[in-house]
Amino acid sequence: MTTETVLLIGREARNAREVLDAHAARLGRRADVDEVAVATYESEPVRELRGAFERVGGDVVYAVPMCTAHTHDTLTEIPAALSYVPGDVRYCEPLGGSPAVTEVIAERGGERVPAAEDVSLVLVGFGSSSKPYHRQTADYHAARLRERSGYGEVLTCYLLQNPAVECVRYNATMDRAVAVPLFLSRTEATERRIPEELELGRGGIEYADPFGTHPRITDALHAEVEKQRALAAGDDGEETFEAQLARTNRPVATDGEGRP
Structure with missing residues (x-):
C-alpha cells in the first residue's frame, strides 16, 4: 500500500511555525494522507533542511512551499533540498494563485x-x-x-x-x-x-493582518494536494513547472552539499 505525506515548507518568521502547525493540524484531519509534516529554515534551505528531509516518511511526498508566490528559494534552493527526501516528491505550487x-x-x-x-x-x-x-x-x-x-x-x-x-x-x-x-x-x-x-x-x-491561520488557506492547501494527485493519476507525460524545478535543481559540490 502506498503511503502519502504532505510536507509544508516555510521560512522562519515571527509566527511562521504557529501558522504552519495550525494548517498542518487542520489538513491532517481533512486530507486522506498518512502524515502532515512541517519544516522551516532561516536562510539556507539546503543546509538547514537536509537532515529533516532525509527523515521524511511516505512513498509519495507532496511538498508545498508555504508562501504566496515563487521566490529565489522556491525556484532553486528548496527544490535542491528536496532531492534528499527518500520518497517520490511532488513539488506543489505556492498558495497565492488559489x-x-x-x-x-x-x-x-x-x-x-x-x-x-x-x-x-x-x-x-x-x-x-x-x-x-x-x-x-x-x-x-x-x-x-x-x-x-x-x-x-x-x-x-x-x-x-x-x-x-x-x-x-x-x-x-x-x-x-x-x-x-x-x-x-x-x-x-x-x-x-x-x-x-x-x-x-x-x-x-x-x-490588515497577513493571511495567518485562515481556514481558506487550508482549503487552498488541500486543493493543491488533490490537484497533484489528479495530475499523477492522469499520467499524460506532461511535466509541471514545479516538477521540472524539483527534477533539475540539485545541491552542488562547491557548496559542500553536493550529492554523488
Whole structure:
C-alpha cells in the first residue's frame, strides 16, 4: 500500500511555525494522507533542511512551499533540498494563485474597513525587479476583487518594484483606504517596513493582518494536494513547472552539499 505525506515548507518568521502547525493540524484531519509534516529554515534551505528531509516518511511526498508566490528559494534552493527526501516528491505550487486567497484578502480588508464605494483596497506584495511571480499573483487577485468586491478601487503595490508601497498614499483616489499584505505569516516586512512606508501614523490608511491561520488557506492547501494527485493519476507525460524545478535543481559540490 502506498503511503502519502504532505510536507509544508516555510521560512522562519515571527509566527511562521504557529501558522504552519495550525494548517498542518487542520489538513491532517481533512486530507486522506498518512502524515502532515512541517519544516522551516532561516536562510539556507539546503543546509538547514537536509537532515529533516532525509527523515521524511511516505512513498509519495507532496511538498508545498508555504508562501504566496515563487521566490529565489522556491525556484532553486528548496527544490535542491528536496532531492534528499527518500520518497517520490511532488513539488506543489505556492498558495497565492488559489481563488480561495481572493476571499481571504477581501475578509482581511473588511475586518479593518468594510467594502464601500469610497474605500480603496490596496494589495501589498513582496515583489521583485527580476521575477514576475509576485506581480502576477497580486494582479490576479486585484482583477477578481474589482469584479467581486464592493471597494471603489483596488490597487497593487510592492516592496521591491513599482508601483512602490510608499506611492500608495498618492495613488489612492478614495477618501479611505485599507492595505492587505499578501503574506502568509508575520515578518519583518509586515511588522515594520510596510507600516513605515505606508506612513500609517498620518492616518487615512488602515492596515490588515497577513493571511495567518485562515481556514481558506487550508482549503487552498488541500486543493493543491488533490490537484497533484489528479495530475499523477492522469499520467499524460506532461511535466509541471514545479516538477521540472524539483527534477533539475540539485545541491552542488562547491557548496559542500553536493550529492554523488
